[in-house]
Amino acid sequence: MKYGLLENGIDSLKQAYTCIEKLEAGLHEGVEHNLKDAILSLNHAIEILFKMILKNEKEYLIFSDIGKYMAAKNQMIKQGKQNVFEVGHDLKTVSLTEGVKRLELLCDLTIPDILKGAIDDFNKTRNKLMHFELELSEDEVNLTIRNLKGFYEEAVSFLGQHVENIEELLDKARFExxxxxxxxxxxxxxxxxxxxxxxxxxxxxx
Known part of the structure; x- marks a missing residue:
């Protein structure tokens, strides 16, 4: 089994889509967990797939400390390993925010302002869910659902320029x-x- 950045990102993107569909259907039960799953999955999908684009450009771009990456790469080669994480156990990859900056400034990619704004907004919401708590009124829930759909569509539109056959991959994802x-x-x-x-x-x- 291989579960690389592409497979991981597409899986989360499909999970986000499934949850957004349920939310749009107006179900009275499960709104909380579907909203939470949609936000976390979409945020995760974009972070992972952005890292994939960076890695395809140059692998070192996905690591926050390039010096540590170089040291780990050196040890990987000496020890005949296949992956830098096998020797560099303290390596950390870039955050979503940093990933956006590197794509634009180091890879010369143009990310639409509307997508960057959505990434920033939902990253803050994701952090509340991950590290504290989130409280929304009914109107705010409805607005968040609408914004999630727009966020998803903008993300797929952008990623489709860099991920070959993304629609086909999404159709096949999570098929059991x-x-x-x-x-x-x-x-x-x-x-x-x-x-x-x-x-x-x-x-x-x-």
Whole structure:
């Protein structure tokens, strides 16, 4: 199993979409956890996928302390390791805010102001959820849901310029194939095979 930055980010992006869909449906139950999951997942997705774009440019750009990264990279090569985290246990990657700056200033990417504003606003909301508490009135909840949808759409629009086939990846993300689904498909497969064998037999008799 490989769970790289792309897989990780797309998984969180799909989770955010699923939660936003539920919130837009106007369900009376589960608003709190769906709102929380949507905010955390969307924030996480953008942070991870921004890091992926940075890494694709130059791997060292995702690390907050480039000196520590260089030391870890040196040890990785000497020890024949595959990943700098195998030797650099104190390495830290950049925050979402820093990631935005590096994409613009070091990679010459233009991030739309509306997306940067949403990232800043929802990063503050995410920090309240992660480190303290969040209290919203009913009107504020409804506004947050609308803003989340806009945030998601802006994020996908921007990421689509840097992540190939993002819509297809989102469609496939979090797809779960149960034993029952497998058995049904195999039943249909064998039924079709038997039909084809019978048809060929009948054609041979003619």
């Amino acid at each position: 194939y149960s034993d029952e689904d497998y058995q049904d498909e195999m039943y249909d497969h064998y039924e079709e095979m038997m039909y084809e064998e019978y048809r060929e037999m009948m054609l041979e008799r003619e």
